[in-house]
Amino acid sequence: xxxxxxxxxxxxxxxxxxxxxxxxxxxxxxxxxxxxxxxxxxxxxxxxxxxxxxxxxxxxxxxxxxxxxxxxxxxxxxxxxxxxxxxxxxxxxxxxxxxxxxxxxxxxxxxxxxxxxxxxxxxxxxxxxxxxxxxxxxxxxxxxxxxxxxxxxxxxxxxxxxxxxxxxxxxxxxxxxxxxxxxxxxxxxxxxxxxxxxxxxxxxxxxxxxxxxxxxxxxxxxxxxxxxxxxxxxxxxxxxxxxxxxxxxxxxxxxxxxxxxxxxxxxxxxxxxxxxxxxxxxxxxxxxxxxxxxxxxxxxxxxxxxxxxxxxxxxxxxxxxxxxxxxxxxxxxxxxxxxxxxxxxxxxxxxxxxxxxxxxxxxxxxxxxxxxxxxxxxxxxxxxxxxxxxxxxxxxxxxxxxxxxxxxxxxxxxxxxxxxxxxxxxxxxxxxxxxxxxxxxxxxxxxxxxxxxxxxxxxxx
Numbered sequence: 001x002x003x004x005x006x007x008x009x010x011x012x013x014x015x016x017x018x019x020x021x022x023x024x025x026x027x028x029x030x031x032x033x034x035x036x037x038x039x040x041x042x043x044x045x046x047x048x049x050x051x052x053x054x055x056x057x058x059x060x061x062x063x064x065x066x067x068x069x070x071x072x073x074x075x076x077x078x079x080x081x082x083x084x085x086x087x088x089x090x091x092x093x094x095x096x097x098x099x100x101x102x103x104x105x106x107x108x109x110x111x112x113x114x115x116x117x118x119x120x121x122x123x124x125x126x127x128x129x130x131x132x133x134x135x136x137x138x139x140x141x142x143x144x145x146x147x148x149x150x151x152x153x154x155x156x157x158x159x160x161x162x163x164x165x166x167x168x169x170x171x172x173x174x175x176x177x178x179x180x181x182x183x184x185x186x187x188x189x190x191x192x193x194x195x196x197x198x199x200x201x202x203x204x205x206x207x208x209x210x211x212x213x214x215x216x217x218x219x220x221x222x223x224x225x226x227x228x229x230x231x232x233x234x235x236x237x238x239x240x241x242x243x244x245x246x247x248x249x250x251x252x253x254x255x256x257x258x259x260x261x262x263x264x265x266x267x268x269x270x271x272x273x274x275x276x277x278x279x280x281x282x283x284x285x286x287x288x289x290x291x292x293x294x295x296x297x298x299x300x301x302x303x304x305x306x307x308x309x310x311x312x313x314x315x316x317x318x319x320x321x322x323x324x325x326x327x328x329x330x331x332x333x334x335x336x337x338x339x340x341x342x343x344x345x346x347x348x349x350x351x352x353x354x355x356x357x358x359x360x361x362x363x364x365x366x367x368x369x370x371x372x373x374x375x376x377x378x379x380x381x382x383x384x385x386x387x388x389x390x391x392x393x394x395x396x397x398x399x400x401x402x403x404x405x406x407x408x409x410x411x412x413x414x415x416x417x418x419x420x421x422x423x424x425x426x427x428x429x430x431x432x433x434x435x436x437x438x439x440x441x442x443x444x445x446x447x448x449x450x451x452x453x454x455x456x457x458x459x460x461x
Contacts, residue, residue, distance in 0.1 A: 002352065002353050002354075002356070004333055004353055004354065004356070005353075005355075005356035007333060008331060008332070008333065008356055008357070008360070009356075011327065011330070011331035011333075012326070012327040012331050012360070013438075015326065015327045015328050015331055016326045016327055017438075021157065021328060022325070022326065024156075024157055024158070024159050024162075025156065025157055025325060025328055026325060028153065028156045028157075029156075029319045029325060032153075032261075032262060032319050033319065034262075035261065035262025035263070036258065036259065036262040036316075037262075038262060039257070039258040039259075039261075039262040039263055039264060040258060042254065042258070042264045043258075049251060049254075049255060049372075050255070050371075050372055050373065050374050051374065052251060053251055053252060053255055053312075053372060053373045053374075054310060054373045054374040054375075056243065056244065056248060056251070057243075057309075057310035057312075057373050058307065058310060059244075060242055060243060060244060061240065061300065061306060061307075061309050061310065064239060064240070064242065064300070067209040067242045067244060068209070068239060068242060068291060070209040070210065071207055071208070071209045071212055071242065072212075072291075073212070074209070074210065074211055074212025074213075074273075075212035075214075075273070075274055075289060076212075077212065078212065078273050078274035078275070078277070079274050079275045079277075079287075080212065080273075080274035080275060080287045080288070080289060081286070081287070081288045081289070082288075082289050082291060083288060083289070083290045083291070084291050084293075085290050085291065085292045085293065085294070086293050086294070087293065087294050087295075088117065088118035088119065088292075088294050091118045091236060091290050091292050091294070092118055092119070092120070092123050092124075094288075094290055095120065095124065095129075095201075095234060095236075095290070096124070096127045096129075098199070098232065098234060098288060099124070099127065099128075099129045099199060100127070102198060102199065102231070102232050102286070103198065104129055104198040104199040104232065105128065105129065105130065105198060106129065106130040106131075106132060106193065106196060106197045106198065106199075107124065107129055107130070107131050107132065107197055107198070107199040107200065107201050107230075108132050108134050108190075108193055108194055108197040108199075108200050108201070108225070108226045108229070108230065109121075109131055109132060109133050109134060109138070109200075109201045109202070109226065110134060110135060110200075110201070110202040110203070110216065110218065110222055110223035110226045111133075111135035111137070111138050111148075111154065111203075111218070111222075111223070112201070112202055112203030112236065113148065113151050113203065113313065113335055113336065114203045114204075114236050114237065114238055114292060115201060115203065115236055116147055116148060116335045117292075117294065117335040117336075118236065118292070118294070120201070120236075121133075121142065129199075131201070132190075132193045132197065134190055134193070134194075134220075134222035134223075134225070134226060135154070135218075135220060135222055135223075136183060136186060136220060137153060137154035137155045138154050139186050139190075140154070140155040140158065140163055140166065141154045141155055143166060143167070143170050143171075144166055144170075146330070147330070147335075148329070149328065149329035149330060150315060150318060150329050150337070151313055151315045151318065151336065151337070151338075152260050152261065152313075152314065152315035153315070156329070157328055157329070160178075160179055163179070163182060164176060164177045164178075164182065167182050167185065171185065173185060190222070194225050194226075194229045194230075195229065197229065197230050198230055198231060198232065199230050199231075199232045199233070199234065200226035200227055200229065200230040200232070200233040200234070200284065201226065201233070201234050201235075201236070202214075202216060202223055202226055202227065202233070202234075202235050202236075203216075203235065203236055203237065204216065204235050204236075204237040204241055204289075205217045205241065205256065205312070205313075206241060206242075206243050206248075206249065206252060206253075206312075207237055207241050207242045207243070207289075208242075208243055208244075208245065208246050208248075208249070208271065209242055209243070209244050209245070210244060210245045210246065211245075211246050211271075211273060212273055212274065213246065213271045213272065213273055214235045214237070214271070214272045214273075214289060215249065215253075215269070215270070215271050215272075216268075216269070216270050216272075217253060217256060217257065217266045217268070217269050218266060218267070218268045218269075219261070219263075219266050219267045219268065220267075220268070221267070221268050223268070223270070224268055224270050227270070227272055227283060227284065228282045228283055228284075229282075230284060231284055231285045231286065232284055232285070232286045232287075232288075233272075233275075233283075233284035233286070233287045233288070234287075234288045234289075234290060235272075235287070235288070235289045235290070236290045236292060237289055237290065237291055237292065238292055238294075238296060239291050239292065239293055239296055239297075240296055240309040240310075240311075246271075249269075249271075252312060253265055253266075253269055255312070255314070255372045255373075256312050256313075256314050256372070258372070259314035259315075259316040259370070259372045260313075260314040260315055260316070272287070274287050275287040294348065295347060295348030295349060296309065296348065298347050298348065299344055299347040299348060302347065304380075304383050305343065305347065305380050305383055305384070307375055307376065307380070308340065308343045308344050308375055308377075308380055309344075310373045310374075310375055311340050311344075311373065311375060312372065312373060313340075314372055315338075316370040316371060316372065317338050317339040317340050317366075317367035317370060317371055317377055318337060318338030318339070318340075319370075320366040320367055320369070320370045321338050321339050321361075321366065321367055322362055322364065322366075323338075323360055323361055323362060324337065324338040324339075327360075332345075332357065334349070334354065334357070338367070339361065339367035339377045339378070339381070340367075340375070340377065341357065342357035342358050342360060342361065342381060342384075343358070343375075343377055343380040343381060343384065345357055346358060346384055346387075346388070347384075351384070351387060351388055351391060351393060352391075352393050355384065355385075355388040355393055358381045358382075358384035358385050358388070359385060361378065361381050363378050363381065363382070364378070365378045397430070400430075401430040401431065404426070404430070405430075412450065415448065416448065416450070416451065419446070420443075420444040420445060420446045420447075423444040424441075424443060424444050427441055427442070427444070428441055
């Protein structure tokens with residue numbers, strides 16, 4: 001068992017029995033669920049929209065090389081620069097080189113999970129660059145020294161009182177500050193950061209191949225300002241975020257809004273085609289797009305599981321998952337959490353280290369049910385489990401337990417031998433650790449159903 005797996009078990013136990021943590025999480029998810037129901041009303045045929053989105057993304061993944069080259073040609077034609085990064089280190093090295101070239105001391109950031117993936121906030125200060133989060137949820141998390149708790153709602157686990165307490169301790173605000181007062185305080189501070197930052201950094205919701213467009217969707221307007229104010233902008237993008245044409249945004253933006261926040265469409269949606277042109281009044285003078293692999297091609301090489309790259313990062317599967325609702329986001333110790341994180345992380349960061357995430361599931365199928373691009377998430381979790389066994393990543397005790405269990409259940413005579421006492425002994429010996437300290441092990445009945453049937457009707461099996 002890896003150290004990450006052990007930490008997951010300890011963290012899961014702690015968070016699952018923290019009633020206040022679960023109350024906050026379920027309250028926020030309940031608000032989300034109510035809004036999504038309203039958001040879906042905009043569709044006359046929601047299932048058809050999901051089928052179309054799934055088909056488009058699947059086709060893109062199968063022809064990803066073509067679409068990425070098409071994007072690069074269109075983006076560079078307007079003066080943009082594209083950098084291909086094989087892993088997180090290459091992406092950070094590129095950011096550092098750009099920062100040094102333009103003498104960057106601070107960078108304003110929009111909400112971006114991919115910058116969390118490459119540890120941008122942790123590593124850039126070592127090279128003299130101060131990263132400043134500008135999304136309100138990310139500001140809260142950065143102030144508290146925490147990573148995002150959720151891929152859409154970074155501070156989902158915090159109540160209004162928690163946030164007020166944080167700003168009282170860190171910013172000297174009154175302990176009973178309202179959300180409106182805290183927002184205005186952050187807004188005032190960020191205005192100064194925007195005006196002084198030499199560089200803006202963002203992720204990307206969709207990369208439009210035919211026009212070379214970098215698309216961002218948001219509700220606060222901070223991402224647009226991160227592009228418009230600084231002289232240099234870097235968009236760090238996972239290679240799978242590509243869609244073929246501008247027309248496809250008509251399908252994907254409403255789906256992302258509906259399943260991400262329960263809106264018909266988010267407040268601000270922008271498409272950036274590169275650095276500022278001669279006839280334009282704002283925007284960066286230099287713009288870079290870093291196309292990041294970082295294990296995505298490992299997943300693409302798996303024919304059965306590559307469908308997971310269709311994900312548009314709406315977060316719906318996290319909100320639907322009973323495991324996420326119990327253990328929360330930080331317990332996963334990964335950038336991408338919940339069902340989608342459990343599917344993709346073992347391929348992107350190593351099956352041996354992260355295989356346990358695919359076993360942390362009830363397999364209820366709710367994640368698959370809510371996915372707007374119809375990813376068969378629970379099936380992929382099962383395939384990951386199979387792959388971890390095929391790669392002999394299980395422990396010797398697990399292999400022995402399953403061998404004897406299989407041998408027993410494949411034969412009625414073997415199952416009937418030894419009586420209930422012997423069976424209960426083996427269950428206790430082999431499965432007690434996996435079953436957990438907080439649950440009683442099942443007890444075998446003195447007589448099996450098969451034996452009771454024989455005794456009652458005097459038949460032989």
